[in-house]
Amino acid sequence: MSSFQFSPENEPEEIDSVTLTDDEGRTLECYVENALEAEDGTYLLLMPVDIPVVILAWDDQAEEEEEDSNAILLEDKSEIEGIFPDAKAVLAELDLTLKFTAFTLTVQGELPPIEDDGILTLELDTDDKPLDSEELQFLASFYHQDQKYSIYTPLAPLLFLAKYNLLGEVSLVSPDDARMQPILEELLFDEME
Known part of the structure; x- marks a missing residue:
C-alpha cells in the first residue's frame, strides 16, 4: 500500500500534488489531476510528475525489428536493480535522469x-484482460551480460486512483474493483472537460 501524510490545514480541493510511498519506502511524486468527494473520503486521480518508463528484455532468438520477436516487460525488482546502472547511463546520454521510484520507473x-518508427505496440496478455495493447515511444537500447534491453515511455498517461481518507492519509485503490468503476469514470469524465 502507499501512504501520504500532510498537514490538517490542507483541504483536499487545495492539494495539487501528493507523494505516494510503496512498501519498500520508495516515493513517487504525483500531480492531483482530479478529485471527487464521497462519504468515505475523497478520491483522487493522480499522474506522476516525472515521466514513467518501462524496460523491455528482448528474446535472444529474434531481432527487435522482426514482427514475431518477443519482448518481456521487466517487473522483477532484483532484475531491474541489476541493470539499473546501465539503463541510467544510457539515458544520461539523452539528458534524462532515471529514477527507481515507487510503482514505476521514471525519468526526469x-x-x-x-518518431513514427520509434513507436512500439506492446500486446499485454494478463489474467484479467485477455489481450490489451499499449503504445510505447522508444528512448534507448543497451546490452547487459549479452542480453538486449530497450527503454520506452508509454504514449498514454499513467494514472493512479487513490483515496484521501478522513485521517489525512492517501492510499492507492484498485481501479479494477467493481465499486470503483463509477468513481473512476466520473474522475476521468470530469478530467476530459
Whole structure:
C-alpha cells in the first residue's frame, strides 16, 4: 500500500500534488489531476510528475525489428536493480535522469520528439484482460551480460486512483474493483472537460 501524510490545514480541493510511498519506502511524486468527494473520503486521480518508463528484455532468438520477436516487460525488482546502472547511463546520454521510484520507473528531463518508427505496440496478455495493447515511444537500447534491453515511455498517461481518507492519509485503490468503476469514470469524465 502507499501512504501520504500532510498537514490538517490542507483541504483536499487545495492539494495539487501528493507523494505516494510503496512498501519498500520508495516515493513517487504525483500531480492531483482530479478529485471527487464521497462519504468515505475523497478520491483522487493522480499522474506522476516525472515521466514513467518501462524496460523491455528482448528474446535472444529474434531481432527487435522482426514482427514475431518477443519482448518481456521487466517487473522483477532484483532484475531491474541489476541493470539499473546501465539503463541510467544510457539515458544520461539523452539528458534524462532515471529514477527507481515507487510503482514505476521514471525519468526526469525533456523527451526526444516522437518518431513514427520509434513507436512500439506492446500486446499485454494478463489474467484479467485477455489481450490489451499499449503504445510505447522508444528512448534507448543497451546490452547487459549479452542480453538486449530497450527503454520506452508509454504514449498514454499513467494514472493512479487513490483515496484521501478522513485521517489525512492517501492510499492507492484498485481501479479494477467493481465499486470503483463509477468513481473512476466520473474522475476521468470530469478530467476530459
